[in-house]
Amino acid sequence: MTDQAVDIQLENVTKRYxxxxxxxxxxxxxxxxxxxxxxxxxxSGCGKTTTMKMINRLIEPSSGRIxxxxxxxxxxxPDELRRGIGYAIQQAGxxxxxxxxxxxxxxxxxxxxxxPKTATRVEEMLELVGLDAGEYRDRFPRQLSGGQQQRVGxxxxxxxxxxxxxxxxxFGAVDPITRGNLQDELLSLQSELHKTIVFVTHDxxxxxxxxxxxxxxxxxxxxxQFDTPEAILAAPANDTxxxxxxxxxxxxxxxxxxxRDIEMDEAETATxxxxxxxxxxxxxxxxxxxxxVLDNRRRPKRWVHIRDLSDRPLGTVGRPVNDLVTKQSTxxxxxxxxxxxxxxxxxxxxxxxxxxxxxxxxxxxxIRKLREEHDxx
Amino acid sequence: xxxxxxxxxRWQSLLxxxxxxxxxxxQATLLAAVLGVGLGVAVYRSPVGSAVATALxxxxxxxxxxxxxxxxxxxxxxxxxxTMVALVLYALLPxxxxxxVGLNGIDPAVVDAARGIGMNxxxxxxxxxxxxAWPAILAxxxxxxxxxxxxxxxxxxxxxxxxxxxxxxxxxxxGSVNAVDLALVGTVGVIVIALLLDGVYxxxxxxxxxxxxxx
Numbered sequence: 001m002t003d004q005a006v007d008i009q010l011e012n013v014t015k016r017y018x019x020x021x022x023x024x025x026x027x028x029x030x031x032x033x034x035x036x037x038x039x040x041x042x043x044s045g046c047g048k049t050t051t052m053k054m055i056n057r058l059i060e061p062s063s064g065r066i067x068x069x070x071x072x073x074x075x076x077x078p079d080e081l082r083r084g085i086g087y088a089i090q091q092a093g094x095x096x097x098x099x100x101x102x103x104x105x106x107x108x109x110x111x112x113x114x115x116p117k118t119a120t121r122v123e124e125m126l127e128l129v130g131l132d133a134g135e136y137r138d139r140f141p142r143q144l145s146g147g148q149q150q151r152v153g154x155x156x157x158x159x160x161x162x163x164x165x166x167x168x169x170x171f172g173a174v175d176p177i178t179r180g181n182l183q184d185e186l187l188s189l190q191s192e193l194h195k196t197i198v199f200v201t202h203d204x205x206x207x208x209x210x211x212x213x214x215x216x217x218x219x220x221x222x223x224x225q226f227d228t229p230e231a232i233l234a235a236p237a238n239d240t241x242x243x244x245x246x247x248x249x250x251x252x253x254x255x256x257x258x259x260r261d262i263e264m265d266e267a268e269t270a271t272x273x274x275x276x277x278x279x280x281x282x283x284x285x286x287x288x289x290x291x292x293v294l295d296n297r298r299r300p301k302r303w304v305h306i307r308d309l310s311d312r313p314l315g316t317v318g319r320p321v322n323d324l325v326t327k328q329s330t331x332x333x334x335x336x337x338x339x340x341x342x343x344x345x346x347x348x349x350x351x352x353x354x355x356x357x358x359x360x361x362x363x364x365x366x367i368r369k370l371r372e373e374h375d376x377x
Numbered sequence: 378x379x380x381x382x383x384x385x386x387r388w389q390s391l392l393x394x395x396x397x398x399x400x401x402x403x404q405a406t407l408l409a410a411v412l413g414v415g416l417g418v419a420v421y422r423s424p425v426g427s428a429v430a431t432a433l434x435x436x437x438x439x440x441x442x443x444x445x446x447x448x449x450x451x452x453x454x455x456x457x458x459x460t461m462v463a464l465v466l467y468a469l470l471p472x473x474x475x476x477x478v479g480l481n482g483i484d485p486a487v488v489d490a491a492r493g494i495g496m497n498x499x500x501x502x503x504x505x506x507x508x509x510a511w512p513a514i515l516a517x518x519x520x521x522x523x524x525x526x527x528x529x530x531x532x533x534x535x536x537x538x539x540x541x542x543x544x545x546x547x548x549x550x551x552g553s554v555n556a557v558d559l560a561l562v563g564t565v566g567v568i569v570i571a572l573l574l575d576g577v578y579x580x581x582x583x584x585x586x587x588x589x590x591x592x
Contacts, residue, residue: 058493083495093490097508097587107494140589156494166493 005035005194006069006163008055013064015050024050026220028064034163035194039211041201041244047221048200052166055198056085068164083110086165086195090172092153094141100126100152101137107160125155130185147178154186158193167199171206183209204244208233208252216241230256234374250367254331259347262331262366264356267292267344272301276309276317283309292346293318298353300324300346324348325358331366334358380558391543391562398539399570401457401532402525405464410518413469417476417514418502427477434470442467442531450535460529460537467528468521472514479513480506512586519578526571530563540566 225237236242304318323337420426449459533541547559
């Protein structure tokens with residue numbers, strides 16, 4: 001296999017264990033594009049892990065066809081096949097009797113890389129997952145925290161630079177904060193590496209965060225819906241999917257959109273040394289109630305109501321701006337800020353300068369539009 | 378004082394008997410380790426197989442050593458052959474059982490990961506599973522060695538080598554001069570060798586167990 005990302009095709013893949021009436025995985029077909037993250041999400045026992053493990057043949061399919069980058073996976077030697085596919089699992093599964101460096105160097109070793117090349121690679125991988133090579137290379141797994149073990153697990157999976165990565169709930173056993181960090185790191189790794197990743201989880205929020213596309217799976221690994229996170233959140237295919245998406249689908253949808261994706265509102269602005277009566281005149285003329293007071297470098301400072309405007313200077317009336325968002329903020333953050341600020345939140349640029357504002361109506365409109373798009377599309 | 382005189386006078390032959398005793402026990406343990414680990418590896422994936430192997434080796438252990446040695450005489454004659462066979466048979470149970478327990482105690486995630494990154498069955502067994510089960514296997518060998526120290530003494534009954542000869546000849550001459558001394562020297566010798574070998578096990582354990590899994 002090459003360093004280029006490859007696609008994965010599963011055609012009518014079925015797994016039937018002898019002595020059971022129902023197949024564990026029934027007639028599963030899916031096309032996974034090169035370089036995308038596909039997340040299998042579903043309740044425990046739905047067959048998502050079984051399906052994933054058939055890709056690297058840890059579980060042999062009973063029937064069907066699997067191709068990876070056009071090559072028939074079922075005709076290759078399974079051990080050879082697996083050496084070309086990264087594999088990261090829950091609780092990392094590190095070899096406790098080997099050092100971190102030996103763990104990461106395992107696959108290159110199996111592939112017969114020369115020792116110096118492996119050693120260099122181990123250092124690169126440790127740096128890649130944010131662990132200092134000098135400090136961690138010679139430690140044993142039990143001397144690491146859960147999050148560090150997971151990082152080493154990912155480093156081991158990536159060590160031989162496989163084009164495909166299979167991840168089975170790799171962040172399932174760590175605390176929520178560490179999990180969030182690991183997810184962010186995986187996304188930033190992926191933006192550099194462009195692997196084809198199949199990721200299994202039962203956590204829908206994790207799926208929304210990581211997936212380019214999400215496959216919601218039901219019993220026997222039946223595909224209930226296979227689409228982008230936006231589409232699934234906006235229009236769940238059926239009640240089961242809706243149930244799995246869970247409460248707060250609209251809020252989750254807002255995590256997928258950023259302020260830069262929507263059209264901003266304009267707040268009525270005033271500079272801090274303006275005369276109050278001028279501002280009042282402008283507000284009256286435009287039939288508005290609030291003005292946003294900016295300082296001399298155009299940074300939002302205070303909200304003033306039209307009835308606050310008397311002869312006192314603008315810097316002393318109204319109430320201070322407590323919350324700001326940037327164009328990179330998610331709409332969920334924006335909504336949170338809007339609720340804090342009371343209707344509108346200012347959007348600022350990198351130097352804190354005023355760019356616009358987002359109001360509650362804009363957020364509502366955005367959600368409505370998303371729903372309509374996915375209902376008709 | 379008579380005891381001390383006896384020991385100094387017979388120093389050479391005492392040392393020889395001790396050496397033979399230890400050598401028989403160590404060799405029997407090593408042979409039993411090869412057989413026992415092999416048997417353990419063969420059965421550990423199957424609960425039925427594990428139960429059968431454990432039951433069989435336990436059954437051997439319930440045969441009184443005196444009887445087993447006696448029963449082996451018609452088949453193997455006297456001397457080293459029946460001694461070694463009996464010792465190996467007695468050593469099997471702790472080793473087989475600890476091998477099975479050690480292999481089954483490995484975190485399935487580790488084995489799954491080993492397979493998943495492309496190690497073949499043999500490599501998973503030798504490079505991961507046996508390495509992780511090693512402390513348990515070694516503990517089994519240690520128990521077997523201690524067990525065999527006593528059994529080997531009985532082997533003098535079939536003219537086997539070792540310190541048992543001192544004990545036996547002492548006990549057969551109770552009442553005569555030096556009889557008690559002989560039995561005592563033989564018994565103490567067994568205890569001393571047992572302690573020495575136990576020390577060797579601690580050392581071997583230290584040297585052969587990865588720091589990553591040592592207690």
